[in-house]
Amino acid sequence: xxxxxxxxxxxxxxxxxxxxxxxxxxxxxxxxxxxxxxxxxxxxxxxxxxxxxxxxxxxxxxxxxxxxxxxxxxxxxxxxx
Numbered sequence: 118x119x120x121x122x123x124x125x126x127x128x129x130x131x132x133x134x135x136x137x138x139x140x141x142x143x144x145x146x147x148x149x150x151x152x153x154x155x156x157x158x159x160x161x162x163x164x165x166x167x168x169x170x171x172x173x174x175x176x177x178x179x180x181x182x183x184x185x186x187x188x189x190x191x192x193x194x195x196x197x198x
Contacts, residue, residue: 131160135167145171162186 133151140147151165164185
C-alpha cells in the first residue's frame with residue numbers, strides 16, 4: 118500500500134492511496150492508480166498514476182496527474198485506432 122499526502126492551492130489537503138505490485142518477472146513496467154481521498158470538488162475530476170519503467174537496469178518513475186475525463190477520451194480514441 119502506498120499513501121501520499123498533499124493538497125492543491127486553495128483546496129483542503131488530500132490523501133492518495135494505491136496498491137503497489139512488484140513487476141512480474143520479465144515485465145519492465147508497473148503502474149499504481151491512486152484513489153484521492155476525500156474526492157470532492159476539484160479533486161473529483163483528477164486522476165493520479167505512478168508508473169515505474171525499467172530501462173537499462175534503472176527504474177524511471179513517472180507521476181501523472183490529469184483530468185479524468187480527458188484520459189478517458191484518450192483511451193477511447195486509442196482503442197478506435
